[in-house]
Amino acid sequence: MILQETYTLSNGVSIPKVGLGTWLIPDDKVTEASSEAIAAGYRHIDTAQAYDNEEGVGRAVRACGLPREEMFLTTKVAAEIKSYEGAAASIDESLRKLDAGHIDLLLVHCPQPWAEFRGAKRYFAENKQVWRALEDAYIAGKVRAIGVSNFLTDDLENILEDCRIKPMVNQFKVHIGETPLPLIGFCEDHGILVEAYSPIAHGSALKSEVVGKMATAYGVTVPQLCIRYTLQLGAVSLPKSSDPGHIRSNASLDFVIKDEDMEFLKTVAG
16 A cells, blocks of 8 residues: 555655645644544645644644654745744744654745745855754754755755755655656755655646546546656655545555656656
8 A cells, every 4th residue: 555655765764655735724624634644544744834734733643543653744944934043943833833742854845935936036045044953953853854845956956065964855846747857866866855746736637638538548537647657756745635535545546657658747748
């Protein structure tokens, strides 16, 4: 069962290959969605300070009855925080809200504040400060692994040039129609595991004739094909849903996309 399969991060920590994404699921709904996912066999829940639902995710983990070490919790330092002091304080705030003892994976949510996403100002010096706060949290045992999100190659190079601990993960958008192979290759070359958010392209894959035709040929749903695609790229896949049926269906991935179909899907335009 895919939900029991893991990758191994560069520091030896195991991370489940499939996780529940919780973006845009409000705090009063996320506990139920997370609980449904855990009951279905998910052991990886992905949240963030910016999602404003860390408390709800933490409630589900505490109530599930499983040993804490069987669950994998990811959260992210808000993109707008660009100082050591701000990041350090925000990490402690996330630990308080999750109330789960530790964070399994902590990410810098974005190299720039969202209002300036992919803008001219790159925040290289500021991101080094934030990264230092993550390193210190890791050394202190508050978190089991650290990484980044939405970082481009030069953002990663900026951290790698003088960090004490290399990023273990880079979480960014990967889906059929948007497969940034050079960035994926850079991460692989530096031992950085890729996590694919929005594997179903925010739902737009459901409208693709090409994807629909291939899913039918495999006897699977479009979301299942899309999630399987990101897994076969070697990435963690983070499908988001609060619907119990979709949560279960998204984990039914007992099929393999043929090599020639994978190569074709890499070329599909978004």
